[in-house]
Amino acid sequence: MKKIILLIILLIASSPLFLSYGQNANAEELIDEGVELHDEGKFKEAIEKYNEALVIDPASVQATYELSLSYLALQDYQNASDYSTQVIVSGNKQLSSGAYAVKSEALAGMDKIDEAIALLQEGLIKNGDEYLLHFNLALNYYKKGDNNKTLGHIKRAIDLDKSHSGAFLLNAYALNDNGLWVQSILSFQMFLLLEPDSKRSKTAFEEMLNIMQIKIAEEPVQRSFIQQQMMRNKPDTIPHRDKIPPLSIEDGLNRNFVYHAITTTLDSLKNAPGEKDEFTLFKTVNKEIMNVLTRESKGAKEGIFWTFYIPFFSHIAESGYYDTFCRYISVSYFPESMEWWQQNPGDAVDFVIWFEKGDED
Numbered sequence: 001m002k003k004i005i006l007l008i009i010l011l012i013a014s015s016p017l018f019l020s021y022g023q024n025a026n027a028e029e030l031i032d033e034g035v036e037l038h039d040e041g042k043f044k045e046a047i048e049k050y051n052e053a054l055v056i057d058p059a060s061v062q063a064t065y066e067l068s069l070s071y072l073a074l075q076d077y078q079n080a081s082d083y084s085t086q087v088i089v090s091g092n093k094q095l096s097s098g099a100y101a102v103k104s105e106a107l108a109g110m111d112k113i114d115e116a117i118a119l120l121q122e123g124l125i126k127n128g129d130e131y132l133l134h135f136n137l138a139l140n141y142y143k144k145g146d147n148n149k150t151l152g153h154i155k156r157a158i159d160l161d162k163s164h165s166g167a168f169l170l171n172a173y174a175l176n177d178n179g180l181w182v183q184s185i186l187s188f189q190m191f192l193l194l195e196p197d198s199k200r201s202k203t204a205f206e207e208m209l210n211i212m213q214i215k216i217a218e219e220p221v222q223r224s225f226i227q228q229q230m231m232r233n234k235p236d237t238i239p240h241r242d243k244i245p246p247l248s249i250e251d252g253l254n255r256n257f258v259y260h261a262i263t264t265t266l267d268s269l270k271n272a273p274g275e276k277d278e279f280t281l282f283k284t285v286n287k288e289i290m291n292v293l294t295r296e297s298k299g300a301k302e303g304i305f306w307t308f309y310i311p312f313f314s315h316i317a318e319s320g321y322y323d324t325f326c327r328y329i330s331v332s333y334f335p336e337s338m339e340w341w342q343q344n345p346g347d348a349v350d351f352v353i354w355f356e357k358g359d360e361d
Contacts (some may be wrong), residue, residue, distance in 0.1 A: 030063075042336070065092075068084040080103070281336050324347055
């Protein structure tokens with residue numbers, strides 16, 4: 001009996017199916033190692049792992065896709081385009097949207113913006129409404145300076161998935177460029193809630209202070225818009241704005257009310273005894289902005305600004321966590337906010353839990 005069992009084991013181990021399973025497992029292990037290296041910024045080492053995986057399993061679409069990502073991170077746009085094309089041609093549904101996004105960024109990196117846009121539109125036809133495709137379309141229209149189309153696609157991307165910080169940052173920039181400065185303030189704050197402590201968070205917070213009249217820069221704020229794994233570093237600038245922003249009624253909002261709240265609050269704070277630091281100015285002015293927007297939102301008004309942004313931030317402003325919220329989103333800009341978080345870890349944890357779970361407790 002033992003000899004029969006041993007014979008069966010040997011036959012199974014030597015079968016093509018068993019060997020294939022073992023090879024695939026080895027290839028997947030190499031891909032996982034490559035992904036870890038990529039996430040550590042070791043892109044060349046990651047590429048070596050993916051190539052090893054392809055030697056074992058030449059048909060691995062996952063390895064090919066990961067190769068395209070690492071080549072994109074290295075700004076080797078031709079290889080990124082070639083490998084992402086292979087993924088697109090493979091018909092792999094799971095990786096198709098990502099491959100279209102990678103190839104579009106490779107084309108944009110080679111200054112082929114119009115080709116990138118056409119490719120992404122093809123991707124939408126092939127894959128249907130996908131966050132990543134709308135986001136990358138918005139990004140490419142942003143590079144072209146077409147803010148209306150940028151806003152159209154970024155709005156759709158946010159409708160599909162509100163968990164990506166980069167979408168809110170791009171939205172904030174495009175809104176501000178279109179003169180929709182009030183909406184831009186709230187989009188900046190959503191971005192800062194999702195990504196409070198990166199390099200781009202600091203520049204985003206500074207631009208928001210500019211919009212809120214708290215810090216009027218002599219020079220335009222330098223923008224650094226970076227989407228992890230899908231974007232190359234590309235500095236952008238915004239035009240220097242006049243001190244008085246557009247005040248006409250837009251989308252049912254009388255912006256003059258908001259501007260008046262900002263200026264009167266700043267005048268009051270600056271005329272009050274004692275020197276007020278920038279954080280106090282921000283926290284107080286922001287609260288007054290939210291008071292105006294909450295009041296203006298009464299009645300039947302449609303659109304994401306009225307139905308999502310204002311209720312969301314009004315709830316925070318009226319909660320017991322407002323001061324903590326202001327510290328949280330300003331941690332990249334104010335050193336004292338970082339110190340506050342280090343000195344008040346319990347309050348910080350309570351806010352994060354409340355933010356994630358709401359008032360259910």
